[in-house]
Amino acid sequence: MARRGPLVGEFFMNGDIACAEGGISAGCRFFAGYPITPATEVAERMAARLPEVGGTFIQMEDELGSMAAILGASWAGVKSMTSTSGPGFSLMMENLGLGIMLETPCVVANIQRAGPSTGLPTLTGQGDMMQARWGSHGPYSIIALCPSSPQECYYLTIKAFNLSEQYRLPVLVMADEIVGHMSEKVVIPPPEDIPLTPRRQPTTPPGEYVPFQPDEDLVPPMANAGDGYRFHVTGLTHDERGYPVMTAAAQDKLVRRLIDKIEVNKADIIEIEEDGTEDADVIVCSYGISARVSQYAVELARGEGIKVGMLRLITVWPFPEERIRQLARQTKTFIVPEINSGQIVLEVERCAGGKAETLLLPHMGGSAHRPETILEAIRSAVK
Amino acid sequence: MNDDGSEQTQEMDQYLREDRMPHIWCPGCGIGSVLHCFLSALVKTDIDADKVCVVSGIGCTGRAAGYVHLDSFHTTHGRAIPFATGLKLANPELQVVVFSGDGDLVAIGGNHLIHAARRNIDMTIICVNNFNYGMTGGQLGPTTPLDARTATSPSGNYERPFNIPYLAAASGATYVARWTSMHVRRLEQTINEALLKRGFKFIEVIAPCPTVYGRMNRQPTGMDQMRYYQENSVIQHGADPKDVDIDLNGKIIVGKFIDIDLPTYSDLQLRVEQKAFGPEESKGEAVKKKAATAASKSK
Ligand SMILES: Cc1ncc(C[n+]2csc(CCOP(=O)(O)OP(=O)(O)O)c2C)c(N)n1
Ligand code: SF4
Ligand SMILES: [Mg+2]
Numbered sequence: 001m002a003r004r005g006p007l008v009g010e011f012f013m014n015g016d017i018a019c020a021e022g023g024i025s026a027g028c029r030f031f032a033g034y035p036i037t038p039a040t041e042v043a044e045r046m047a048a049r050l051p052e053v054g055g056t057f058i059q060m061e062d063e064l065g066s067m068a069a070i071l072g073a074s075w076a077g078v079k080s081m082t083s084t085s086g087p088g089f090s091l092m093m094e095n096l097g098l099g100i101m102l103e104t105p106c107v108v109a110n111i112q113r114a115g116p117s118t119g120l121p122t123l124t125g126q127g128d129m130m131q132a133r134w135g136s137h138g139p140y141s142i143i144a145l146c147p148s149s150p151q152e153c154y155y156l157t158i159k160a161f162n163l164s165e166q167y168r169l170p171v172l173v174m175a176d177e178i179v180g181h182m183s184e185k186v187v188i189p190p191p192e193d194i195p196l197t198p199r200r201q202p203t204t205p206p207g208e209y210v211p212f213q214p215d216e217d218l219v220p221p222m223a224n225a226g227d228g229y230r231f232h233v234t235g236l237t238h239d240e241r242g243y244p245v246m247t248a249a250a251q252d253k254l255v256r257r258l259i260d261k262i263e264v265n266k267a268d269i270i271e272i273e274e275d276g277t278e279d280a281d282v283i284v285c286s287y288g289i290s291a292r293v294s295q296y297a298v299e300l301a302r303g304e305g306i307k308v309g310m311l312r313l314i315t316v317w318p319f320p321e322e323r324i325r326q327l328a329r330q331t332k333t334f335i336v337p338e339i340n341s342g343q344i345v346l347e348v349e350r351c352a353g354g355k356a357e358t359l360l361l362p363h364m365g366g367s368a369h370r371p372e373t374i375l376e377a378i379r380s381a382v383k
Numbered sequence: 384m385n386d387d388g389s390e391q392t393q394e395m396d397q398y399l400r401e402d403r404m405p406h407i408w409c410p411g412c413g414i415g416s417v418l419h420c421f422l423s424a425l426v427k428t429d430i431d432a433d434k435v436c437v438v439s440g441i442g443c444t445g446r447a448a449g450y451v452h453l454d455s456f457h458t459t460h461g462r463a464i465p466f467a468t469g470l471k472l473a474n475p476e477l478q479v480v481v482f483s484g485d486g487d488l489v490a491i492g493g494n495h496l497i498h499a500a501r502r503n504i505d506m507t508i509i510c511v512n513n514f515n516y517g518m519t520g521g522q523l524g525p526t527t528p529l530d531a532r533t534a535t536s537p538s539g540n541y542e543r544p545f546n547i548p549y550l551a552a553a554s555g556a557t558y559v560a561r562w563t564s565m566h567v568r569r570l571e572q573t574i575n576e577a578l579l580k581r582g583f584k585f586i587e588v589i590a591p592c593p594t595v596y597g598r599m600n601r602q603p604t605g606m607d608q609m610r611y612y613q614e615n616s617v618i619q620h621g622a623d624p625k626d627v628d629i630d631l632n633g634k635i636i637v638g639k640f641i642d643i644d645l646p647t648y649s650d651l652q653l654r655v656e657q658k659a660f661g662p663e664e665s666k667g668e669a670v671k672k673k674a675a676t677a678a679s680k681s682k
Contacts, residue, residue: 002660003660029473030469030473056473058468064495065468065494066465068462068465069466069468071466072438072456072467072469073472074469076474077473080469080473094462095458095459095462098458225436226436226477228433230453232400232448232456232457233457234449243402244449244457
């Protein structure tokens, strides 16, 4: 058997496998995970592919360990990721918070299934969107991306790695079972055409390195373990040296920066896609598989002469508040189809601030919306 | 190697974060002397200290990571071992030491302990067993002896405790030893030996927690507990780990129980990879290449 190295060309693959290949292209060389439907194929692909590119795969004893292991690997200077679904995502929450506090680049792919609890293991859901934002305890900011196709699973996993290195935090790829399991054409460009963000390493020698002293964009450079910097990191509230300080003032300074480093760089992070929103009477705002169904419904409605726009959230967190605020002044109604009982709609409603109406199209999970349901909602919105 | 005591102290001081003193441990607490033994054992190896990573979980013992002038990680409760697993497997050149408490490693982190031992991941575990959860005020833990009083067993513990060396050995640890914090020289020798050996090495150190465990069990000072160790420790190298349970105020069998050589996780991984891909490019080379790529990217 030969080592294949990174793939280049056109492939027919499912979203899970594309996600793994995105990791390989992004330079991910460590994967720790625990099997769970519908994310298992990501781990299986990594088990086959990482040895081919000189990386390490380990199947851990649970998701608590998986999340902790990818943090450790990242501190050893190796790009790392894990993948999971609902129950496993819940188990990762505490160490996701550690990743935020230690400012550790890594990627977590959540191929969402329908919950709560074991729910519908093999069927789709989008019920973890708020958990992605707030699931670990305490105040923080996070980055979460939502692919709508296998091609995007590939591309957004690379983007997730780049953002995680740029801003030093775990980045979430929030796919769903349908996107994870659908097979489509995926184009993998040659490595030289894939821009990768390198780790921001210290420019100061070990004696002068202050581990959590931020650069201008609020992100501190990160030394690797074993490089002689002899740093200390802790999940406790800490000062710029990384030493614990148990005061409200230290907490304010640190946590504000952890949040602000995302907030002030929002323009660089947020990616959305708009189609016909400028003069729309009604805008359908959605993400993941729901956005694809929505797009179809929007086209049907346009056939009936309705002025309807489509707003697809590719970055869900941080939330594209500004753009929604602007659009709320131009349109009458936002329709938000999502496969949960109403999560992202709360954000849309908050940003619309009463300037436009907001209408939720909930779905408890197990399948996607029917396009007719969305079409019907568009029709009644313009009546 | 260094035989001069004072020079050694100086050398050890380099491994302490002086700017973090005073430490948080209570007077008479045993954790500090275990840390001292670890650092003096490290000084006596030729291991490059820049490659040493200390990983702790949460607890009084877990604070040790914050006092060593080495790459050190104070992680989450119970997850020191999987964090350390990631460090070690991602960069096999690192010497990874997990320094944590009995509750952290054996209760909430117990699953990781047995699986890391089973995999024989190359790391050294130093487990300070003070028979209780010191940090949270002295509740019972999985090593609390039967009948011992703790904050959550006010009339005496009725849970059977783990015999940790037995657990570690049964799970596959290739080196298992136990000392008390009174046995400083032997403990130091054991840690030294463990650091120089490959495989999953587990060292349990019985240590006083006078403030909570001692106070509730009629040994209110560190000295009382040290006296108990002095009078009740029995050195028995090679003892069968299944016979080394500790009863309340009973004898403590100490020594080196297991010292065997088995292929590590990485050895077995390499073997499979070479079978799959041929020996032309070994894992070690791939890893070196990987490190070189990461470094060149950073420049
Ligand atoms: C998930 C979680 N649960 C509970 C705690 C509270 N907690 C902190 S330390 C500790 C016990 C520590 O006991 P041990 O590992 O024996 O360390 P010691 O303090 O005795 O050295 C507990 C329960 C926590 N930090 N995290
Ligand atoms: S509470 Fe016990 S274990 Fe914690 S520092 Fe005090 S004596 Fe040591
Ligand atoms: Mg304890």
